Structure formats: C-alpha cells, structure tokens
Amino acid sequence: MLSTLSRRDFLIRSVAAGAALPLMAEESFSASKPAPDGMPKVHIFSKHLQFLNYKEMAEVARELGFDGIDLTVRPKGHVLPERVETDLPLAVEAMKKVGFSPALFCTAVEDAQNxxxxxxxxxxxxxGFKYYRMNWYRYGTEKTMPAYIDEFRDKVTGLSHLNKKLGITGCYQNHAGRMVGASLWEIWAMLQKADPAHMGSQYDIRHATLEGNLSWQTGFELIQPHIKTLVMKDCVFEKNNGKWAAKSVPLGQGMVDFKTYFKLLKTYKVDVPVCLHLEYPLGGADQGAFKITVENKVVFDAMRRDLQKLKELWAEA
Incomplete structure (x- = not known):
C-alpha cells in the first residue's frame, strides 16, 4: 500500500493535473480485507480505468487492494495495437512501480499470420506478460457452422504454436450472444488441436449463466481442464418494454450461483488468475470510456465493494 504521504501527494497531483481523482474521504481508499486462504490473485480489468493514465491506473488498483491489472491492449484500449512498442513498456513501468508484475492483457488478436x-x-x-484474451470469432453465411469451427480451430492451433515460442498463453472467452463461443462446446472443439499448455479458455461465469442457466455446470465440467483465467461478474434478467434482456449488476446481487461455482473451482483445484469486471452503469467506466460522467470516487467505491464481495463469497463457499 502507498504511504499516507504518497497517497496525499498523489491526490494533490491528480487534482492539479485536471482532477483525475477527486478529493475523497480517507476511508474510500481504506485497506481491503485480506484474501481468504486459497483464493486466486484478483486483477482489475483496465477497461474500467481508461479514464486514468497508466500511473494513476496502477496506483489506484494497488490502493484498492487488487493483485494486478488485466490491461486492455486493443482498439479503443489503454494501449493501442499500433502503438504497442512505444506505449506498452510505459504501462508496464507504471505497474512495476507499485509492485505489480505484468500478467494479463486483453487483445483483439485472431490469427498468428496477422x-x-x-x-x-x-x-x-x-x-513479461503471461496470459492474454484473444478476440471472438463470428460465423458467416458462406459455410456450415462445422466448417467454420474447423477454420477457427486451425487459427487457434496456429496461435498456440506462436504462444509456445513466446512463452505466453492465449485464452478464448465464452461470451453470451451470437459470437462463436457462447456454448462451451464450441470452444472445446476449437481447442482440440491446440497446444494445451499455451492455449485455453477464459471462463466467464456470467455469460455461462446467461447461456445455460440450468446447465452451466455441464459446460464448466467440459471446459475446466482447459481453463487458464477466470472472469468474475454478475447479472439478472430484466423486462423492458415487454422484452426480457440481461442486465449487469454488482457482484453477488444477481443470479450467478457463486456458492456452487466456487465450490466447483475448489473441487477441481482451478487455481488461475482472476479478472474482475464491472459492467453495470458507472458513468461510462463500465464501457471503457476515456471521460466519465460520474465522480471518480463512484467507480473506485464500486471496485472496492465488488472486490470485498468476491472475497466474502469465496470464503463462504
């Protein structure tokens, strides 16, 4: 944790530089409760801190009690792909200054030939990064779905070979909706020829719950040997104008069965890095905005609250 003096200096510098962080009560950055025994390392998704520069992002994440940052290195991300050679080292330097090691990053990577x-x-x-989330594939109309899966399997296999040479691991996230991978069976099929040490799944319990409310455990048990990273978030179904749709909510306030889920993680000994997402309304921070419409403190308080809830749910499972 930063000292009281350095925290005060940080806040003063931020205000002087354009109110990047509002003056806030000391308890807003109070020390978080320690993580329960056996709990994986929790990283904050930098998508929700894109209104801060690299230095501020790193210092806030450390102050709030996170173990690291899952950095967006993609179009409209904290680091743009075309500037990766100049800007990514700057982001890493900022993280290292607060004691973080580069570990997770989120990309739009699709093909090793690109x-x-x-x-x-x-x-x-x-x-020094170790794990990345790749982009999602999409079905077209020119082939059958199995033919597209064959094509995507070849791309995933190619990425796994590149990953092996580089010493990193790629992850394909299951995502609710029409993109490839809403069903864990699609991801399982795409991984069949990949190097299992260097390509796997980023398992997202929110999306798994939306797509398989009564059967998500089946998908989990299928994909669990391939899980390399985890995403934590929650949701409910809500009816608007006569139509049902998913609505993101703070952790523990939705329909995700975290008790059963965390028991399964413990039973299967799935000990991999965790990324916390906050996709409920936060003045644009939830969507990766570079300028937000709420006080910074609103976002920071939400992050601190969800992190504490995550620890409580893990301890109770």
Missing part, C-alpha cells in the same frame, strides 16, 4: 497480432504478442511476451 503481422499486427504477431508484433503485439511478441512485444507483450518480451515485457
């Missing part, structure tokens, strides 16, 4: 994708992975690996 020069931009290859350079991005090479740069990140050289800086």
């Amino acid at each position: 020069a931009v994708d290859k350079k991005l992975l090479e740069t990140a690996a050289s800086l």
